[in-house]
Amino acid sequence: MKNDALGNGDANSLGSNPESGSSLAQSEKAVEELLTQQTPMLATDDHLIEFSEALRTVAKALRGSAEGKALAQAEAAEWKRRYELERSKNQELLNKAPPLNGVCADESSSKGMDHLAKSPRSHGQENGKSGRYPLERICSHDVLQDGGESNSPNGSNNKLKRKASFKLSWGCKGQQANDQHKKEIVSFESGNITTADRSSKQISLTWETSPQTVIIFTKPNSTSVRLLSVEMLRWLREHKGLNVYVEPRVKAELLAESSSFDFVQTWEDDKEISLLHPMIDLVITLGGDGTVLWAASMFKGPVPPIVPFSMGSLGFMTPFHSEQYRDCLEAVLKGPISITLRHRLQCHIIRDKARHDYETEENTLVLNEVTIDRGISSYLTNLECYCDNSFVTCVQGDGLILSTTSGSTAYSLAAGGSMVHPQVPGILFTPICPHSLSFRPLILPDHVTVRVQVPFNSRSSAWVSFDGKGRKQLEAGDALVCSIAPWPVSTACQVESTHDFLRSIHDGLHWNLRKTQSSDGPRDTIYPLL
Numbered sequence: 456m457k458n459d460a461l462g463n464g465d466a467n468s469l470g471s472n473p474e475s476g477s478s479l480a481q482s483e484k485a486v487e488e489l490l491t492q493q494t495p496m497l498a499t500d501d502h503l504i505e506f507s508e509a510l511r512t513v514a515k516a517l518r519g520s521a522e523g524k525a526l527a528q529a530e531a532a533e534w535k536r537r538y539e540l541e542r543s544k545n546q547e548l549l550n551k552a553p554p555l556n557g558v559c560a561d562e563s564s565s566k567g568m569d570h571l572a573k574s575p576r577s578h579g580q581e582n583g584k585s586g587r588y589p590l591e592r593i594c595s596h597d598v599l600q601d602g603g604e605s606n607s608p609n610g611s612n613n614k615l616k617r618k619a620s621f622k623l624s625w626g627c628k629g630q631q632a633n634d635q636h637k638k639e640i641v642s643f644e645s646g647n648i649t650t651a652d653r654s655s656k657q658i659s660l661t662w663e664t665s666p667q668t669v670i671i672f673t674k675p676n677s678t679s680v681r682l683l684s685v686e687m688l689r690w691l692r693e694h695k696g697l698n699v700y701v702e703p704r705v706k707a708e709l710l711a712e713s714s715s716f717d718f719v720q721t722w723e724d725d726k727e728i729s730l731l732h733p734m735i736d737l738v739i740t741l742g743g744d745g746t747v748l749w750a751a752s753m754f755k756g757p758v759p760p761i762v763p764f765s766m767g768s769l770g771f772m773t774p775f776h777s778e779q780y781r782d783c784l785e786a787v788l789k790g791p792i793s794i795t796l797r798h799r800l801q802c803h804i805i806r807d808k809a810r811h812d813y814e815t816e817e818n819t820l821v822l823n824e825v826t827i828d829r830g831i832s833s834y835l836t837n838l839e840c841y842c843d844n845s846f847v848t849c850v851q852g853d854g855l856i857l858s859t860t861s862g863s864t865a866y867s868l869a870a871g872g873s874m875v876h877p878q879v880p881g882i883l884f885t886p887i888c889p890h891s892l893s894f895r896p897l898i899l900p901d902h903v904t905v906r907v908q909v910p911f912n913s914r915s916s917a918w919v920s921f922d923g924k925g926r927k928q929l930e931a932g933d934a935l936v937c938s939i940a941p942w943p944v945s946t947a948c949q950v951e952s953t954h955d956f957l958r959s960i961h962d963g964l965h966w967n968l969r970k971t972q973s974s975d976g977p978r979d980t981i982y983p984l985l
C-alpha cells in the first residue's frame with residue numbers, strides 16, 4: 456500500500472540517520488507533501504492520518520535535537536578556539552615570566568630594571584653552590600642582574616645582583632621530608648590502590664643566601680602605619696644593611712619629611728612594577744588584609760615571601776604584631792620560617808565582541824576571590840556556569856563568588872560559603888543571595904577551569920570585581936574564565952599555618968564562641984541494659 460510504503464520508508468530513513476538535519480527536513484517535507492497530495496481520505500484511513508501525524512511529530516523532534524546538537528557542537532568548537540587562543544597567550548606569558556620551582560631565572564632576564572638596582576651585594580656563589588638547582592628543589596631562585604649604570608636616587612652602580620635564594624621543605628608526619636615534597640600520593644602496585652605517606656603540608660622556608668632587598672607596602676592615610684614604617688625603614692637599613700623599596704607615593708611622603716630618606720628606593724613608571732619580582736627578596740606589609748591583597752596584586756607572576764604586620768581591625772592574613780617587629784623580622788631574615796602557601800586564581804575575561812581578536816584582556820590574579828554580581832542593575836543575574844565544559848548551573852540571584860581557600864573567610868563566608876584552611880587546594884563556588892532554596896555552595900577541585908558566561912538572552916549585564924577592586928562590566932555573550940594560578944602567595948606564619956588559621960577564626964570572628972554550659976543541672980541517667 457502506497458501510504459504504508461512511504462510512511463515506513465520515511466521512518467526508516469529517520470532512524471538510520473537521525474543526526475542529519477537536512478535529511479530530517481526532507482523527511483518531514485515528504486510527510487507533509489504526502490498528506491497534501493492525498494486524495495480525500497475514507498473514514499477507514501483515520502488510523503493512517505494518525506500515523507502520519509505521529510511521524511511528523513517524530514520528524515520534528517528529531518530535527519530539533521539534530522539542530523540543538525549542531526548548535527552545541529558549533530559552540531564547543533568556538534570555545535575550544537578561544538581556549539587555544541588563551542592557552543597560547545598564557546604559554547607566551549609563562550615563557551616570559553621568571554621560572555618557578557627550582558628553575559633558576561635566566562641570568563639576563565632582569566635587564567630593564569637597571570636603574571632600580573643599587574644594592575651592594577655579594578656577587579660570589581654562596582655556600583659553594585652553583586646557581587642552578589635540580590628541578591626537585593621546590594622553590595629556589597637565583598637572579599643575576601646585569602646592573603650597568605644605576606639611575607637610583609643615590610646614584611650607586613650595580614654590576615651584578617643576586618636575588619636571595621631559598622628552599623621550601625614539606626614536613627611529613629611532624630618530620631622534615633627528605634627536602635622534597637612527595638608528589639605521588641597514590642600508588643597502585645599489584646592492582647591495589649594505596650595512598651603514600653601524606654605530607655602534613657607544613658611548609659618551611661629556609662634561606663640559602665641572605666635576603667638583601669625588602670619592599671614595604673603600607674596602608675595609606677594612617678598615622679600609626681606611617682610612624683612605624685619610618686622606624687622600620689631606618690632599622691632595616693641601619694641595623695640589617697638591607698636595601699629598602701617603597702611605593703612612589705610613600706617615597707614622596709618620606710622625602711617631604713626629610714632628605715635623609717634618600718636611601719629608600721622606588722620606581723617611576725607603573726610598567727616597572729612587573730619587573731619587581733627579580734629585585735625583591737621579601738615583602739613586608741603594614742596594614743590589614745587589604746594591604747596583603749594590595750601587595751600580592753603588585754606581582755603578576757611569582758611573589759616573594761610576604762611578612763604581614765597587623766595594623767588593621769581584623770587581620771586574617773596578618774599574624775605579626777607590629778610592636779615586636781624587630782624580633783619578628785630578625786627571625787624571618789634568619790629563617791627557617793613556617794609559611795602558608797596561598798593559591799591565587801587567574802581570571803580572564805573573554806569578550807564576545809572580540810572573539811576573533813588574538814589580543815585579549817590581561818589576566819588578573821586574585822588572592823581572595825573574583826565576584827560576578829548584578830552591579831547597579833535591579834534584575835536577577837543570569838549566569839551560566841561551566842566547569843571544564845560541563846554545565847554546572849545557572850545562577851539567578853545577586854551573583855556568584857569564585858573564591859580561593861584563603862578568601863573563604865572573606866566575602867564567600869559572608870555569602871554562606873564554608874571556611875576552608877588556606878592550604879586546602881580548591882575553588883569555592885558560592886552564590887550570592889540565590890533565588891532558589893536549594894542552591895548550596897560548592898567546593899571544586901583545584902585542577903578545574905570554571906567559566907561563567909552571561910547568556911545572550913540575559914536581561915542585564917553583570918559586573919566582575921577582583922579582590923573587591925577593579926570592576927569590569929560583562930555584557931551578554933561575555934565570559935569569565937578562571938583557574939588556579941601557577942603563582943601562589945607565601946605568607947610567613949606566626950607559629951604555623953594551621954595554628955595561625957585557627958587563631959584567626961577564633962580571634963577575628965569569635966567562631967563558635969559560647970558560654971560553657973555549667974555542670975550544675977540535670978544529667979543523663981544511664982539505665983542498665985536488660
Ligand SMILES: NC(=O)c1ccc[n+]([C@@H]2O[C@H](COP(=O)([O-])OP(=O)(O)OC[C@H]3O[C@@H](n4cnc5c(N)ncnc54)[C@H](O)[C@@H]3O)[C@@H](O)[C@H]2O)c1
Nearest residue numbers: 743744745769770771823824861862864865866869922923
Ligand atoms: N559582605 C562582605 O563580607 C564583603 C563585601 C565586599 C568585599 N568583601 C571582602 O573584602 C575584600 C577586600 O578587602 P579590603 O580590605 O580591600 O576591603 P575593605 O576595606 O572593604 O575590607 C573588607 C574586610 O574584609 C576582611 N578581609 C579581607 N580579606 C580577608 C580574608 N581573606 N579573610 C578574612 N577577612 C578578610 C578585611 O580584613 C576587612 O575587614 C574582598 O576581597 C572581599 O572578600 C567582603
Ligand SMILES: Nc1ncnc2c1ncn2[C@@H]1O[C@H](COP(=O)(O)OP(=O)(O)OP(=O)(O)O)[C@@H](O)[C@H]1O
Nearest residue numbers: 672673674675742743744745746749767768769770
Ligand atoms: N599600599 C596601598 N596602596 C593603595 N591602597 C592600599 C594600599 N594598602 C592597602 N590599600 C587599600 O586600603 C584599604 C584598607 O586597607 P586594609 O584592609 O589593609 O586596612 P584596614 O581597612 O584598616 O584593615 P581592616 O580591614 O583589617 O580593618 C584596602 O581597600 C586596600 O586595598
